[in-house]
Amino acid sequence: MYLQNKYRKVTRQTIYFFVLCWLNICIHNSIQAENVPTLYINYSRDIPQNDLLAYDVCILAPVPGFIPPQKVSPSQQFLGYLSVCEIAPDAIYRDEAFAAGTVSIGKNNTWKSDFIEPQQKAWQDFVVNQLAQRILKSGFDGFFLDTPESVEYLAELYPEKRQSYYDGLESLVKRLREHYPKAKIVMNRGFSVLPKLYTTVDGVLVESLFRAYDYDKKAYIPTPTTDTDFLLPKLHSAKKAGLQIYVTDFVAPQATTLAQSTAERITNEGFIPLITTYDLMGTIIAPLRTEPRRWLSLYGAFQKDGSLDWPEDTDAFTCLQMPLEYLGYEVRHHNLNTEDFPEPLGNNDCGVIIDSNLDIPVNQQIKFVDWLIDQKNNGKKIIFIGALPNLSDHETKRLATALDMKGSLRSVSGMRNVRILKKDTKLSGFEAPLIPRPNDFSDIQAPANATVFISAGGECETGEPCVFDAVFTADWGGLAIDPYLTTLDPEKCAMLIPNIFSFLEGCLNRSPIPAPDATTRQGRRIYFSHIDGDGFLNFSEIEKGKRSGAVILDKIINAYGLPITASLIESEVNGESKIYQPREGESFTDLGRKLMAHPLVESASHTYSHPFFWSKEDRTSRNYKAQSINIGPEYHTGSIELKREIVDSVRNIREQFNPPGKELRVLFWSGNCRASPQALKMCREAGLINLNGGLTTITRLAPFLSLVSPRSLQWHGETQIYTPMQNENLFNNALGNDRFGGYTNVIQTFKMTDEPRRLKPLNAYYHFYSADRFDAFTALKRVMDYCLKQPMHPMRASEYVDIANDCTKAGIYNNTTNGKQKSYIIVNGGYAQTLRLPKSAGYPDLSISNGVLGYDEYLDSRYIHTDGSRRVVLTLTDTPPIKPYLKNSRAFVKTMSVSKDTIALTIHNPTLHPLAVTLAGLNANSRWLVKNGAIESIINVDTNGLLTFDAPPGEHTARIEKK
Numbered sequence: 001m002y003l004q005n006k007y008r009k010v011t012r013q014t015i016y017f018f019v020l021c022w023l024n025i026c027i028h029n030s031i032q033a034e035n036v037p038t039l040y041i042n043y044s045r046d047i048p049q050n051d052l053l054a055y056d057v058c059i060l061a062p063v064p065g066f067i068p069p070q071k072v073s074p075s076q077q078f079l080g081y082l083s084v085c086e087i088a089p090d091a092i093y094r095d096e097a098f099a100a101g102t103v104s105i106g107k108n109n110t111w112k113s114d115f116i117e118p119q120q121k122a123w124q125d126f127v128v129n130q131l132a133q134r135i136l137k138s139g140f141d142g143f144f145l146d147t148p149e150s151v152e153y154l155a156e157l158y159p160e161k162r163q164s165y166y167d168g169l170e171s172l173v174k175r176l177r178e179h180y181p182k183a184k185i186v187m188n189r190g191f192s193v194l195p196k197l198y199t200t201v202d203g204v205l206v207e208s209l210f211r212a213y214d215y216d217k218k219a220y221i222p223t224p225t226t227d228t229d230f231l232l233p234k235l236h237s238a239k240k241a242g243l244q245i246y247v248t249d250f251v252a253p254q255a256t257t258l259a260q261s262t263a264e265r266i267t268n269e270g271f272i273p274l275i276t277t278y279d280l281m282g283t284i285i286a287p288l289r290t291e292p293r294r295w296l297s298l299y300g301a302f303q304k305d306g307s308l309d310w311p312e313d314t315d316a317f318t319c320l321q322m323p324l325e326y327l328g329y330e331v332r333h334h335n336l337n338t339e340d341f342p343e344p345l346g347n348n349d350c351g352v353i354i355d356s357n358l359d360i361p362v363n364q365q366i367k368f369v370d371w372l373i374d375q376k377n378n379g380k381k382i383i384f385i386g387a388l389p390n391l392s393d394h395e396t397k398r399l400a401t402a403l404d405m406k407g408s409l410r411s412v413s414g415m416r417n418v419r420i421l422k423k424d425t426k427l428s429g430f431e432a433p434l435i436p437r438p439n440d441f442s443d444i445q446a447p448a449n450a451t452v453f454i455s456a457g458g459e460c461e462t463g464e465p466c467v468f469d470a471v472f473t474a475d476w477g478g479l480a481i482d483p484y485l486t487t488l489d490p491e492k493c494a495m496l497i498p499n500i501f502s503f504l505e506g507c508l509n510r511s512p513i514p515a516p517d518a519t520t521r522q523g524r525r526i527y528f529s530h531i532d533g534d535g536f537l538n539f540s541e542i543e544k545g546k547r548s549g550a551v552i553l554d555k556i557i558n559a560y561g562l563p564i565t566a567s568l569i570e571s572e573v574n575g576e577s578k579i580y581q582p583r584e585g586e587s588f589t590d591l592g593r594k595l596m597a598h599p600l601v602e603s604a605s606h607t608y609s610h611p612f613f614w615s616k617e618d619r620t621s622r623n624y625k626a627q628s629i630n631i632g633p634e635y636h637t638g639s640i641e642l643k644r645e646i647v648d649s650v651r652n653i654r655e656q657f658n659p660p661g662k663e664l665r666v667l668f669w670s671g672n673c674r675a676s677p678q679a680l681k682m683c684r685e686a687g688l689i690n691l692n693g694g695l696t697t698i699t700r701l702a703p704f705l706s707l708v709s710p711r712s713l714q715w716h717g718e719t720q721i722y723t724p725m726q727n728e729n730l731f732n733n734a735l736g737n738d739r740f741g742g743y744t745n746v747i748q749t750f751k752m753t754d755e756p757r758r759l760k761p762l763n764a765y766y767h768f769y770s771a772d773r774f775d776a777f778t779a780l781k782r783v784m785d786y787c788l789k790q791p792m793h794p795m796r797a798s799e800y801v802d803i804a805n806d807c808t809k810a811g812i813y814n815n816t817t818n819g820k821q822k823s824y825i826i827v828n829g830g831y832a833q834t835l836r837l838p839k840s841a842g843y844p845d846l847s848i849s850n851g852v853l854g855y856d857e858y859l860d861s862r863y864i865h866t867d868g869s870r871r872v873v874l875t876l877t878d879t880p881p882i883k884p885y886l887k888n889s890r891a892f893v894k895t896m897s898v899s900k901d902t903i904a905l906t907i908h909n910p911t912l913h914p915l916a917v918t919l920a921g922l923n924a925n926s927r928w929l930v931k932n933g934a935i936e937s938i939i940n941v942d943t944n945g946l947l948t949f950d951a952p953p954g955e956h957t958a959r960i961e962k963k
Helices: 049-054 094-099 121-137 150-157 159-179 225-240 256-268 315-327 362-377 393-403 500-508 548-560 588-597 619-623 642-657 677-685 728-733 742-752 774-789 797-809
Strands: 020-022 057-060 077-083 104-108 113-116 142-146 184-188 203-207 211-214 219-222 244-250 272-276 284-286 294-300 330-335 349-358 381-386 416-423 451-459 465-474 477-481 486-488 494-496 524-532 564-568 601-605 666-668 689-691 712-715 718-721 762-767 811-814 823-827 834-838 852-858 861-866 871-877 885-889 892-899 902-909 915-920 927-932 935-940 947-951 954-962
Touching: 049 057, 049 811, 049 823, 077 121, 077 184, 094 121, 104 150, 113 150, 121 142, 121 159, 142 159, 150 159, 159 184, 203 225, 225 244, 244 256, 256 272, 256 284, 294 315, 315 330, 315 349, 315 381, 315 494, 315 500, 349 362, 362 381, 362 393, 381 500, 451 500, 465 500, 477 500, 524 797, 548 564, 548 588, 548 774, 564 588, 564 666, 588 601, 588 642, 601 642, 601 797, 642 666, 642 677, 666 797, 677 689, 677 718, 689 718, 689 797, 712 797, 718 797, 728 742, 728 762, 728 774, 742 762, 742 774, 762 774, 834 871, 852 871, 861 871, 885 892, 902 915, 927 947, 935 947, 947 954
Parallel strands: 057 077, 077 142, 142 184, 184 203, 203 244, 211 244, 244 272, 294 330, 294 349, 330 712, 349 381, 381 477, 524 564, 524 762, 564 601, 601 666, 666 689, 852 885
Antiparallel strands: 020 057, 104 113, 211 219, 272 284, 416 451, 451 465, 465 477, 486 494, 712 718, 811 823, 823 871, 834 861, 852 861, 885 915, 892 902, 902 954, 915 947, 927 935, 927 954
């Protein structure tokens, strides 16, 4: 974009492209009129995919290899950047254009680009026949024309050619329209010829109509009145002629109120606003802005033995990540000692967590403190968890000054008369009592405006008083450090002293966001079950002479009629393992094929050799005598081949055991389930999804949140999805004796992860060896009996993994301005179809929301059901809807349409049981005819406006008509 004034000096041609987008949203009471698009600009080369899904029309640089993403709606369009009067020094077509006869008339000294006379036939032919055609062939829908204002500069240099420049620019744009009549064309300014192009182009863009950035003063300023007065008449004339007008103004990122009022001012003129920062790097402040929901956790201790730190061993993982996920946020872990220094936090990043397990090398400390202060100054939050970083005195003082903390920030020994000075009775004593601790006392005082949860005091060795503010929140984030963060119970489980949910809410200091939820779908708690392949070929006590795999198939899978994802260990069922030998006439292959052919069974791989650990760099690898089961000299125990374990095992199980056409795309991690980044990468690149890991074993004997694992682990750019509940092996081992009925304790885990907050779905996770013994099998049946009685929403394991992955990737955009009706745009892959908000946030306005089927309530939360659209518009209101909607469903309602006196649904029931579907918002006591597959019945709506019917097994269409 080329603007010749001092308020706009961004390196356009060196990056040479930007992104402009508008999005068609119907937002009641927002600053925009109905169906008015929004605008998006991003100069960075790495544009977030969610941004490309959140806007209807995106203008992008057609760089080699770039393919516009699949459209989320028929109205969505992608336009390719096209410079009409300059060639950038780094333009990929530069040499080609000059070889085709284009002649440079001079240099743009600001951008180092070449000025091109637009009337040159060679240049016009090249633009129209080469560049424009390539853009459309790459999948774009039209063009964004940059640099038309360069003709004004050329006209000043060569006044005798002024008219030829204007005519040449007009001719070039009209040739584009003639050659590509269906293409959309948006132009950057070009006021000298714009009136002659009113019927040729579709829109025009200007910057700094009301707010600008002064590069000389390095400050955001009001646009001079003379500039505004010059632009407004021209823009209104273009709008009157039918053109779409886009305006980009610049405001400091923290000035959200000013940004919103500026956007409203632009909207009141009838134009499409974007309020952003001067660098145009995607920081959108108004009207549609990203809700940042990513946290970066920095960890990494020096490892003299060469082992690799695992994020699972950090306080950030144990204490913060699961509660952050519940609040709608995601955490990615970054090892500062083995990975490159992190880049500055981006538009989607909420803040940084500094873990107690972080050693900062001396030669990195200045850089680290500089980086941390920069993040704070850019409005990013900082949380210190477990301990403050061990820095030099100078860097410690610099950090304390920047964060307005007092004290030495150092440990104080020899403390006497230690006492609790302050405790918030609602927030402290969460899982463990708050008692004074003279050891590990630190000289730390919170900023003056902080909210202190826990503070201790005493006298040091010199008799001077000393204060330790151990848990507090401040405008920059917060701090919660030992010994007032956690303490250990007799079994060495971490018990939280402060209420970590309240602490994090204080650190965030913002309204709740619609949290992508992986516990619930369509108002019911998700249920899925999966089996690790261990023990498939063991002999069972339940039926003498039968293998445990056959017993599970008959007495669990067939008997309970619920979907299940079952895995095999390839080397065992193909006969390569030395553990099992078939009896005469017995075929392991036949038994494996019988399992995988069952209609309720989803196939999975539990690897080739069942590795007990996945990396020798993992400190837990020392706990194992060998790395995998004994297969023989062809595959040596003690070392594994990742490709053989992951890619080949999946392929071989699919080809040898699955019936034709049945997919297999799930890998269950084995052993300690601490998959290395290399293993995760191989899984992803093979198109597979992964599951297992984590340690969710909370029970009444150990009722601690540290025993509720996060949903996933993100590190080294990879993602591991954890199983929501642990398997029977861990519950059995917890008994500490020779009994194997401990799996019934998982029922406690089910209940304690459902109240007082729903933290996890129901997950019956076990091994085939649960059929080895009567006590283990009895425990498994009790667990299954419990699950079958719950009003759950059954699915396959792969569906849950898709939902969990989708939650990590979802983008949330806030379209609320000046306190008016709250509205959000949620972008994801369409798998995560539940958004959770506190009841106090309001109801979904079904009359103007898009992609919302309904909602239900549980405890203090409202669970909003989306329809699987990759882009959902959620608008909230204070009153419940008055039109029919989906309240809850145990079967999966895939589609739902509501018209006058008729409701149509497509329903999938993956079980062998009828499952209830409940609609709400109907007239109380009205009568409806329900055509449910081949079954017809008359159902009366109750006094609350609810209609419930049963969906039979399988997939069918239900039609409901008012009588």
